Amino acid sequence: MAFTDNCELFASVHEDGVNRVINHIRRQRPSWFNYATADIASNRELWCSKIDVTSDVVKYKNSFFTILPPLPILGADSPPIGIGFIAQLTKALIDFHPGNKFSLPPQLSPPLQPQHFALDFQVCGGLGCASEKELEQIPIGGTSPNAATFEGPKTQVVLRTQPICFCLEVFATGHFTLENGFLLGHVDGIEIVDITPDGLESNLECYLKMCVTAVLREKLAIQMEKLTLSFPLFDIATVTLSPSPNPPVPNNPAVEEDQLKIFIKMTV
Amino acid sequence: MSHITIAASSNAFVQLFNKIRDNFTFSKSDSGSFGPFSASYSVAMHLEGGNIQLNNDDTVEVKHLKIVWDTLKVEVCFNLPGFCIGGWCIIPDPWNGCLVGVPKICIGGPICVPLDLSGLVSEVNDLKANLKPVYFVDPARTAGESDLDAEFAGHPNKWRIFLDPVFVHVDPIDIPASIANIIENIVRDAIENMFPVLPGFIVDALLAAIGPILDLVKGLLGIVGDINDWLTDLLMNTFDLLGIIETAIADYFAAKTPIYEFEDPYPVLDAGPGLIPVKIPIRNLASHVNSKEMIVTADVG
Numbered sequence: 001m002a003f004t005d006n007c008e009l010f011a012s013v014h015e016d017g018v019n020r021v022i023n024h025i026r027r028q029r030p031s032w033f034n035y036a037t038a039d040i041a042s043n044r045e046l047w048c049s050k051i052d053v054t055s056d057v058v059k060y061k062n063s064f065f066t067i068l069p070p071l072p073i074l075g076a077d078s079p080p081i082g083i084g085f086i087a088q089l090t091k092a093l094i095d096f097h098p099g100n101k102f103s104l105p106p107q108l109s110p111p112l113q114p115q116h117f118a119l120d121f122q123v124c125g126g127l128g129c130a131s132e133k134e135l136e137q138i139p140i141g142g143t144s145p146n147a148a149t150f151e152g153p154k155t156q157v158v159l160r161t162q163p164i165c166f167c168l169e170v171f172a173t174g175h176f177t178l179e180n181g182f183l184l185g186h187v188d189g190i191e192i193v194d195i196t197p198d199g200l201e202s203n204l205e206c207y208l209k210m211c212v213t214a215v216l217r218e219k220l221a222i223q224m225e226k227l228t229l230s231f232p233l234f235d236i237a238t239v240t241l242s243p244s245p246n247p248p249v250p251n252n253p254a255v256e257e258d259q260l261k262i263f264i265k266m267t268v
Numbered sequence: 269m270s271h272i273t274i275a276a277s278s279n280a281f282v283q284l285f286n287k288i289r290d291n292f293t294f295s296k297s298d299s300g301s302f303g304p305f306s307a308s309y310s311v312a313m314h315l316e317g318g319n320i321q322l323n324n325d326d327t328v329e330v331k332h333l334k335i336v337w338d339t340l341k342v343e344v345c346f347n348l349p350g351f352c353i354g355g356w357c358i359i360p361d362p363w364n365g366c367l368v369g370v371p372k373i374c375i376g377g378p379i380c381v382p383l384d385l386s387g388l389v390s391e392v393n394d395l396k397a398n399l400k401p402v403y404f405v406d407p408a409r410t411a412g413e414s415d416l417d418a419e420f421a422g423h424p425n426k427w428r429i430f431l432d433p434v435f436v437h438v439d440p441i442d443i444p445a446s447i448a449n450i451i452e453n454i455v456r457d458a459i460e461n462m463f464p465v466l467p468g469f470i471v472d473a474l475l476a477a478i479g480p481i482l483d484l485v486k487g488l489l490g491i492v493g494d495i496n497d498w499l500t501d502l503l504m505n506t507f508d509l510l511g512i513i514e515t516a517i518a519d520y521f522a523a524k525t526p527i528y529e530f531e532d533p534y535p536v537l538d539a540g541p542g543l544i545p546v547k548i549p550i551r552n553l554a555s556h557v558n559s560k561e562m563i564v565t566a567d568v569g
Contacts, residue, residue: 002560003275010275017271020568028546
């Protein structure tokens, strides 16, 4: 059977190729994988995991981190106090059906369902923890206008902290759709391994699902053209390309044989 | 298994081929002396049509690809040997020579025959080619320049897939037999212009004395056979226009205009404020055809 029996243009990418692409993105765009407050980002001793980047990232002075504002200490408002934190995506692996790259946890009902993908990623992070000495700098009775260690009222003070790092192993399952010429990933299920109580786990899972969904929609929606390495049919004015319909293509995009496949029809 | 597979149906391949076919243009002019005559030409052409077939032996075959001669001008110059005609007495004067006669007129010198055959159509009878992936390193790239530096400087490396012809068979131009009449008229006009102003009947008498113009021309140029065949041979073989066109077409498809081209490393994410573009290295690019489709495979490095 030919690749193009039911379409004019076919493209597929194997999970091993996608995993290499993920690794290239991680090394060339580290700020999509590492998030921290400025105090922690600027001190590599405080990072939870070493960051591997290409020489061009350094040469062109790209940030290793997306810098985020400090996390407020609840109840502190005179002055407001914040602490640093860090979150790093230290591993990301994709597996297209049939699942064979890693084992899914029971909560995601293995084996991986047909036409689905699975993600295995590790998130390491930590909240900054201040020393007793640092905590003693918080003014008794609130802010004094002449307090030496604070800049002034209403300006958030960031405590010097050291994150207590931990890592979470996260699994997700999902599927792809083609929408408006973009390949879009959708998260169907997510599971954090070995975390209790259940309520905390559910909260974190929901948060991570929202994170992954936002990234997939905002940053990783891939144009069909890119998937075909800019195949030159896309720039012929007299040719219009669109996803092949069902029938004759039952799944488009298809996730099968460890590959993601798209089928494109051509109208001249 | 390759990381990336891209396939284009034969229909899609035809669109790709048409795109590069339509960008082909060729022009040339030349001149030369060939003993009794000299000649020059000026040509410009483009390609149209063609029946494309993908074969299971990993070849692409294009038949009946039209060569449209947007410009096809030829000029043949030769020397009309000097000779005199006339000088006959029509009504003799019994006392003193001749009362009415045809003056003796001597003619000769260079005659040029400009021919404009623009608009003729010939064809590339058969073109058979393989797909050939080529890794192009821009010569403008300097030592020590990273892939990203090269992209910012506008000369990134590229993967290119060419149609590399195994052979190109171009048919000779079929110059119509009617060209003989055109040549005859042009030469007749040229000879007439050599005459002083004379009554028409005298001109006709003089031309009749010269004999058939076409025979004169063929005799002077050493043409055996039809003059249109001779002209075709002049362009195609003497000037080697056939070989030149075959080479130009082969070179165009094999080395100048890829059927598929993309940057390496391939940009997957655009640059942004404070962010370099993300580019992935593409390795082991291979391209094949079978009777149904073209298949390109590659790995992510």
